[in-house]
Amino acid sequence: MSQAWQQLTSSLWSVQSEAFILHSGVILDSSEACLIDPGLFPHEIDGIAAFAAERGMSANTMILTHCHWDHVLGPERLPQIPKTAHAEYSLQATGRQGRRVMKQAKDWETDQRIARSTPFVVPLPDVTFEETMSWSVGELALQLIHAPGHAPDHLAIYEPKSRMLWSADMLSDLEIPYVCHSLLAYQSTLELLSQLDIQVLVPAHGTPAFARADIAARFKMDAAYVEELRSSVTRAIHHGKNVADTVADCANMPYRHRQSNERSHRMNVESAYLELGGEADSPRIGWQGLVECID
Numbered sequence: 001m002s003q004a005w006q007q008l009t010s011s012l013w014s015v016q017s018e019a020f021i022l023h024s025g026v027i028l029d030s031s032e033a034c035l036i037d038p039g040l041f042p043h044e045i046d047g048i049a050a051f052a053a054e055r056g057m058s059a060n061t062m063i064l065t066h067c068h069w070d071h072v073l074g075p076e077r078l079p080q081i082p083k084t085a086h087a088e089y090s091l092q093a094t095g096r097q098g099r100r101v102m103k104q105a106k107d108w109e110t111d112q113r114i115a116r117s118t119p120f121v122v123p124l125p126d127v128t129f130e131e132t133m134s135w136s137v138g139e140l141a142l143q144l145i146h147a148p149g150h151a152p153d154h155l156a157i158y159e160p161k162s163r164m165l166w167s168a169d170m171l172s173d174l175e176i177p178y179v180c181h182s183l184l185a186y187q188s189t190l191e192l193l194s195q196l197d198i199q200v201l202v203p204a205h206g207t208p209a210f211a212r213a214d215i216a217a218r219f220k221m222d223a224a225y226v227e228e229l230r231s232s233v234t235r236a237i238h239h240g241k242n243v244a245d246t247v248a249d250c251a252n253m254p255y256r257h258r259q260s261n262e263r264s265h266r267m268n269v270e271s272a273y274l275e276l277g278g279e280a281d282s283p284r285i286g287w288q289g290l291v292e293c294i295d
């Protein structure tokens, strides 16, 4: 099946995986190409590299936005392309999270009947950065911005010429914030990214937004959600509630697409409960509980 590419700015194209809503990106400028989280199926990864090659561009950079399984399957098929990620990515990849990614990738590939001769190994970056880094693609100067909260190594990509923000696993119109790492970090990241002048917003798991009012609304909605999450969980802890009662207290909080996001909302509440000082009998709750269960 041929891939349905979408041109989002003068330099950015994106393509959605056949597996589920996950966008990979290609930034092209002056005969250079930068791939963003190329995935998921082997033929899709090949197609993303071919997209650049067919336009006479040499794909000489790849950015991995964070170490979650659905963002890191591409490098194995494109070993010649150097990979850039946040410094924390390496710690994630070589620790328990890396083992979880390997298991999730294996489970998904088994489910999809994707044959392989050697086991999947989480790719490691060739270049890393701490807070921000300028990254050139042709004449463009991308800004890589550490954007933790969803994951400790999560990054966003800002392209100032077209005022494009690739927000990776944030600012979706379909998913609520998945606060897998830290609620306080998530709030700071939203605040940081909201200072940017954004004309095109591209989430990995959602619909791109092109109107400033829509972009502002997404920031506002996610900021309101995480703020209410924080205040509701803080209040529950203050009243001595256990995690189950806190989850029940937060069940009626407003959030979008309730059915598909119900589990993620519960995970957010459980994680926030631990982060904000609640005491639970087991650490195996919330998002971190999924990682703890690996060993």
Ligand SMILES: [Zn+2]
Pocket (backbone or CB within 6 Å): 066, 068, 150, 151, 169
């Ligand atoms: Zn993620």
